[in-house]
Amino acid sequence: xxxxxxxxxxxxxxxxxxxxxxxxxxxxxxxxxxxxxxxxxxxxxxxxxxxxxxxxxxxxxxxxxxxxxxxxxxxxxxxxxxxxxxxxxxxxxxxxxxxxxxxxxxxxxxxxxxxxxxxxxxxxxxxxxxxxxxxxxxxxxxxxxxxxxxxxxxxxxxxxxx
Amino acid sequence: xxxxxxxxxxxxxxxxxxxxxxxxxxxxxxxxxxxxxxxxxxxxxxxxxxxxxxxxxxxxxxxxxxxxxxxxxxxxxxxxxxxxxxxxxxxxxxxxxxxxxxxxxxxxxxxxxxxxxxxxxxxxxxxxxxxxxxxxxxxxxxxxxxxxxxxxxxxxxxxxxxxxxxxxxxxxxxxxxxxxxxxxxxxxxxxxxxxxxxxxxxxxxxxxxxxxxxxxxxxxxxxxxxxxxxx
Numbered sequence: 513x514x515x516x517x518x519x520x521x522x523x524x525x526x527x528x529x530x531x532x533x534x535x536x537x538x539x540x541x542x543x544x545x546x547x548x549x550x551x552x553x554x555x556x557x558x559x560x561x562x563x564x565x566x567x568x569x570x571x572x573x574x575x576x577x578x579x580x581x582x583x584x585x586x587x588x589x590x591x592x593x594x595x596x597x598x599x600x601x602x603x604x605x606x607x608x609x610x611x612x613x614x615x616x617x618x619x620x621x622x623x624x625x626x627x628x629x630x631x632x633x634x635x636x637x638x639x640x641x642x643x644x645x646x647x648x649x650x651x652x653x654x655x656x657x658x659x660x661x662x663x664x665x666x667x668x669x670x671x672x673x674x
Numbered sequence: 675x676x677x678x679x680x681x682x683x684x685x686x687x688x689x690x691x692x693x694x695x696x697x698x699x700x701x702x703x704x705x706x707x708x709x710x711x712x713x714x715x716x717x718x719x720x721x722x723x724x725x726x727x728x729x730x731x732x733x734x735x736x737x738x739x740x741x742x743x744x745x746x747x748x749x750x751x752x753x754x755x756x757x758x759x760x761x762x763x764x765x766x767x768x769x770x771x772x773x774x775x776x777x778x779x780x781x782x783x784x785x786x787x788x789x790x791x792x793x794x795x796x797x798x799x800x801x802x803x804x805x806x807x808x809x810x811x812x813x814x815x816x817x818x819x820x821x822x823x824x825x826x827x828x829x830x831x832x833x834x835x836x837x838x839x840x841x842x843x844x845x846x847x848x849x850x851x852x853x854x855x856x857x858x859x860x861x862x863x864x865x866x867x868x869x870x871x872x873x874x875x876x877x878x879x880x881x882x883x884x885x886x887x888x889x890x891x892x893x894x895x896x897x898x899x900x901x902x903x904x905x
Contacts, residue, residue, distance in 0.1 A: 516742040524730040548741045616725040
């Protein structure tokens with residue numbers, strides 16, 4: 513199958529992943545567009561026979577991280593960033609349990625970036641720990657510990673029964 | 675509990691070797707705390723999966739496909755950003771129309787008698803709006819004000835499709851048998867949605883104990899509904 517055709521096939525899943533990272537539909541499709549443009553430009557770097565999906569997820573995730581960092585440097589603080597500094601990680605315990613029980617997007621937005629991407633890859637996209645670690649280029653132990661923290665925060669924010 | 679929460683999480687994620695996975699499953703049958711922990715994690719995963727499932731079924735926007743199919747259209751990101759503000763794509767209108775229809779058929783029936791349960795020869799079965807919700811409503815796509823909210827859908831050990839639900843006066847788990855939903859668990863419902871969460875914790879534990887394998891994801895739920903909850 514042609515490179516482009518494989519990307520077309522991957523597109524629905526990639527949009528889902530991007531939505532989880534970027535939050536809004538518009539930003540997610542902008543992220544997908546940037547990722548596809550990047551992939552088309554650097555297609556020589558993809559080795560035929562290796563998994564195209566992992567490669568595309570890595571490109572998408574790296575573009576998103578770049579954008580988040582650039583926004584941080586520009587001093588653009590979205591409400592999401594404020595929420596993260598206030599209640600991410602241990603601070604989440606201070607927010608009432610079940611405070612966001614009807615708001616999955618809101619709960620995800622409150623996770624630190626490095627937890628959100630692991631939650632999306634493993635719990636939504638269904639990647640094995642090993643595959644998620646390869647996409648993110650971190651050790652497996654890092655994946656499992658970030659995943660555990662992300663899970664606890666989400667269960668807390670969404671309420672016991674999630 | 676002899677399994678730490680990392681192991682339980684790995685169990686849910688399918689990361690354990692068969693032997694350990696079987697030990698956990700066996701132990702959960704007699705250890706309510708472990709069963710509850712498993713149910714908690716399963717419920718989170720099911721909720722996230724259901725939340726994002728509709729995106730995969732959408733037709734990707736033309737500007738993304740255009741980058742990849744033959745006659746390429748040059749689309750600059752800036753132009754697109756300007757153009758998309760305040761505009762609903764047809765898919766959105768479709769979704770709105772669909773939720774309106776669902777809302778009309780399921781949500782707004784104050785005139786219906788509250789006969790959600792019937793007695794079929796000594797067995798409690800769902801009827802009325804509850805039966806209709808169990809038959810047709812998808813957890814991944816239900817109106818916020820639906821009278822009955824569907825929770826998890828799964829197969830039990832007898833191979834039946836079962837679904838947990840929460841409504842105004844009744845919450846529980848129904849399993850599809852013949853043409854009916856046999857009510858396997860019933861709890862008193864909560865009058866207002868805000869109070870319903872307490873019941874769903876108990877139901878999630880019951881569901882975890884009944885279920886064979888994982889809960890249905892959104893696609894499987896839709897497929898099962900379309901086949902009338904039979905094989």
